[in-house]
Amino acid sequence: MSQSTMRGMRLGAQSLEATSGIVFSERSDYTYICAKGHETVLTFAAEAELPQTWQCKACSAAATLQEGGKSVILEETDDKGPRTHWEMILERRTREELEEILAERLEIIRARRASAKGEA
Numbered sequence: 001m002s003q004s005t006m007r008g009m010r011l012g013a014q015s016l017e018a019t020s021g022i023v024f025s026e027r028s029d030y031t032y033i034c035a036k037g038h039e040t041v042l043t044f045a046a047e048a049e050l051p052q053t054w055q056c057k058a059c060s061a062a063a064t065l066q067e068g069g070k071s072v073i074l075e076e077t078d079d080k081g082p083r084t085h086w087e088m089i090l091e092r093r094t095r096e097e098l099e100e101i102l103a104e105r106l107e108i109i110r111a112r113r114a115s116a117k118g119e120a
């Protein structure tokens, strides 16, 4: 009996919290424009980390975030930013080598899947 009362209170408190969250969190509209000029407007909380690209709602192409009336410059690899693993790998290996490694990996994965199927 007392347990169900407590559960009810907890639910009430949670829904209050959710309501205040909506009221107090700041939101802004952000516009994304794809190569064809379609505008996709999204609303994000002010503290949210904005994606630089979004899928266009009209044509499903990649749309770029607009800032100050123009497209943001997409984070590209330069000397300033930290490099991705992929870039570091590319520096050490050629594309052909990578494709070979990938093929090997796929073989292993396929073999694993095949054996898993056999067991099941």
Ligand SMILES: [Zn+2]
Binding pocket: 034, 035, 036, 037, 038, 056, 057, 058, 059, 060, 061
């Ligand atoms: Zn589009």
